[in-house]
Amino acid sequence: MSTPTAAPDQIAETVIKLNAGWYNVVAQALNLDTSTFLLAQGTLGLQSNDSSGLYLMSDAVIPSASVAYLDPTGLSKxxxxxxxxxxxxxxxxxxxxxxxxxxxxxxxxxxxxxxxxxxxxxxxxxxxxxxxxxxxxxxxxxxxxxxxxxxxxxxxxxxxxxxxxxxxxxxxxFVRQDGERYRLFVYSANIEAARQGLNTGGQATIDFNSESMESRLQHTTVMGSASGFYDIFSASASGSFDQLNKQASESSLTVKGRIGQYSTLVTHxxxxxxxxxxxxxxxxxxxxxxxxxxxxxxxxxxxxxPNGQLARRLSQLVLVSDYDLTVTSHATYSQSQVQQITAEASGGVWPFFSASASSSHRTEYHHNDDGTLSVEHKLPKGDVQIWGANYQNAPK
Structure with a gap:
C-alpha cells in the first residue's frame, strides 16, 4: 500500500491538527508522559502470535516526532x-x-x-x-x-x-507463513511479557471530538505533529478520495469507546x-x-x-488489547460514497490506518440514519496492538 504524498494543503493541515488532538487524548487516557511519548500512526497490528512483531519494533530507530508513521520494516534498525x-x-x-x-x-x-x-x-x-x-x-x-x-x-x-x-x-x-525462516535480534519485550502486562494493566475510556480537541503539543519536535498519512481516508492504489477527504476535513470527527486493556512494556x-x-x-x-x-x-x-543513529532509544512499547472504538465523520455521505469508502479505503480511516491489508482488528462501516459515517473497530481480548512508544535520549 502506498503512503499518501499529495494531499491538498488544507486537508494536510487539518490532519496534522487532528493527529495532535488525538495524541493528547491518547496520552491522557493511557497516563503517558507527553515529553517522551511517540504515538504510532499507520501500523496498528502486531500481526503475529509470537515475539517477532515486538522484536521488530523494539529494534527500530524511531524518529524525533510526536506522531509518526511507525512501520518497523521501513525504519533503520x-x-x-x-x-x-x-x-x-x-x-x-x-x-x-x-x-x-x-x-x-x-x-x-x-x-x-x-x-x-x-x-x-x-x-x-x-x-x-x-x-x-x-x-x-x-x-x-x-x-x-x-x-x-x-x-x-x-x-x-x-x-x-x-x-x-x-x-x-x-x-x-522465526518462520513466515510461506515457510521462509528468518532471524531477529532478541529483546526483553516478548509476547509472554506483553500478555502478562496487559492482563494486569489498566482500562481507559476514549472520548475525542475534533471541535473541542487540544491541538497544541507540549513536546514539539523537528518532524512536527504528523508524518506519514495526510488524509482522512487512505485509498487503495486504484482509489481517489480527494473530494471525500475534503468533505470529511470540513466537518467534525469523533472517536468514542473503551479500551479494555492497556500497558507499557519495557524493552531492552x-x-x-x-x-x-x-x-x-x-x-x-x-x-x-x-x-x-x-x-x-x-x-x-x-x-x-535529533538525527544521530543512536541519538534516542525506544525504552517502552505502548500496548493495547480488547477495545471497541467508533470513529464518526459528521459530514453527510451518499450511499454510493459509503460504498466507495468501504470498498477502496484499504489503508483505513483516520486515525486507525494499517500498514498492511491484514489487520488484527475487525472493522465495520455504518451509514447512519442522519447520513454520517461511522467506522467501528474491535480488537478481541488476547490480541495485541502497538499504539506507540516511550523513548529516551542518549546516553540512557
Missing part, C-alpha cells in the same frame, strides 16, 4: 546502527592493527563493514572473518603476522562486543548489546577511541540530536 558504531571504534590496548596492515587496513574495514551489511545476523566471529579476509587479500608472510596481531587483540572489550553481536543467542529464528536489548562499549563511544570524541580510518561514522553521526 538499532542493531545495525550499533554494529556500525562498533565498526567505528578503535580496539582497547594490544598491538595496533593499522600499523601491521598499512594500506590494507582500510580495505579490511570496508570488507568487514560490507560483510555485516549483507549478513546482519551471521554468527561468524571477528577472528574467523578476519582470517577469511586475510587468506584472500594478504601474502602468506603478512597474513601470518596480521592474524597473530589480531589474536593478541581478540580479548579486548571491543572484539568481545563484536563477537557477542554475532553469537547464535543474539538472534531468534539482551546480551548482544554491550553497554560499556556504547558508553565508551558516547563519552569520548577523540581519535584514541574513534578510528580515523573507519568509514562507519563518528560521534555526531551516532549521537547528535
Amino acid at each position: 538499532r542493531s545495525s546502527a550499533y554494529r556500525m558504531l562498533l565498526g567505528a571504534l578503535r580496539s582497547e590496548g594490544g598491538t595496533d592493527l593499522p600499523a601491521v596492515l598499512g594500506d590494507q587496513y582500510s580495505r579490511w574495514l570496508d570488507y568487514r563493514d560490507n560483510w555485516w551489511k549483507q549478513n546482519p545476523t551471521s554468527t561468524l566471529t571477528q577472528a574467523t572473518l578476519f582470517e577469511q579476509w586475510a587468506d584472500r587479500m594478504l601474502n602468506p608472510g603478512q597474513k601470518a603476522s596480521a592474524i597473530a596481531v589480531f589474536k593478541q587483540q581478540a580479548n579486548t572489550p571491543l572484539i568481545r562486543a563484536l563477537d557477542a553481536l554475532s553469537a547464535p543467542a543474539a538472534t531468534q529464528e 536489548p539482551m546480551d548482544w548489546f554491550q553497554s560499556d562499549e556504547y558508553m565508551r563511544a558516547y563519552n569520548n570524541k577523540g581519535a584514541d577511541v574513534w578510528d580515523p580510518q573507519a568509514s562507519a561514522g563518528d560521534w555526531d553521526s551516532f549521537f547528535a540530536q
